[in-house]
Amino acid sequence: MQFVQTKKGATLEAIIYPLLIIIIMWSIFLVDRYYSMDLYKYGVKPSTVEGLKGILFMPLIHGQKDFSHIINNSIPIFIFLSALIYFYREIAFYVVLFIWIGGGFLLWYMAANTQSYHIGMSGVIYGLFGFLFTSGMLRRYLPLQAISLFVAFLYGSMIWGVFPTEPGISWEGHLLGLAVGVIVAIAFRKKGPKAPKYRYEIEEELGIEPPDLEGEWLERRKRWEEQVKKQQENKREKEQNQSNLNNIQVTYHYTKKEDEENNTDKSKAD
Missing domain, CATH: 1.20.1540.10 (Rhomboid-like)
Structure with missing residues (x-):
């Protein structure tokens, strides 16, 4: 039975x-x-x-x-x-x-x-x-x-x-x-x-090496920190370039209009 x-x-x-x-x-x-x-x-x-x-x-x-x-x-x-x-x-x-x-x-x-x-x-x-x-x-x-x-x-x-x-x-x-x-x-x-049984228990019984979750997390964190650092450097570089542009002094060389008219009249008289 x-x-x-x-x-x-x-x-x-x-x-x-x-x-x-x-x-x-x-x-x-x-x-x-x-x-x-x-x-x-x-x-x-x-x-x-x-x-x-x-x-x-x-x-x-x-x-x-x-x-x-x-x-x-x-x-x-x-x-x-x-x-x-x-x-x-x-x-x-x-x-x-x-x-x-x-x-x-x-x-x-x-x-x-x-x-x-x-x-x-x-x-x-x-x-x-x-x-x-x-x-x-x-x-x-x-x-x-x-x-x-x-x-x-x-x-x-x-x-x-x-x-x-x-x-x-x-x-x-x-x-x-x-x-x-x-x-x-x-x-x-x-x-x-x-x-x-949990998955890791079955993998241990079968001799399957469990994934290095901690190592993967640390690697992802490292890449993220590098990306953030690079973004911050790019931002600082951009701000520095903008600051340099603001500090440039421009000198204009030109002739006053009155002087230009006098020169024109003088040319006609000649």
Whole structure:
């Protein structure tokens, strides 16, 4: 099974798969409730051979006495699984698989054998919670960090579920599921979505010498300064030439009109 992108995109996948899980959960619950099949025996019974089958079936089985158990698990599993598939499509199946199997096995192996069965999707929910929060912090990618903060804000109070505060609550399943989710997030930190790289980072990986932007800027600045200096010199030269023209003294040599007339009359008399 692999999550692949459809023509309608990741949004469709992020809705279909969580709904499918919830439909299976509710179908099993209703059959167990109205036909009294005692399916709790398919849960995890720690450190017993018969309890091994619960590693696979435990998340799908819920208490038949009332609806509160399955309702409380339906909403968060839809939200967390949708977020996982939408943002981590490439690794979503493997993340769920490791949390599902890993959390169940650790519960079977490490929890105290009190002759009781552990059932419910809450272990997987805690695992997804741990994965989404931890993975977003590790990847340093803004959309995934936003999901981490959203998960913490919406279901941060879940952390109290890892302590033995209420009887009949599988706090071991919560704690171990959360631990597996964190471990899976660390193990898959280099797989799946990544922050987009800048051009210089890609060039460094390809061994491309980046352009000397500082050198180019200094060269352009030098040419600009030379051009400004030349313009200033031309301006000063022009002003100097104009000043020299203004300082030239012109001497006019001419004959007065009276003298010119006398010379003319004298010529006639001769």
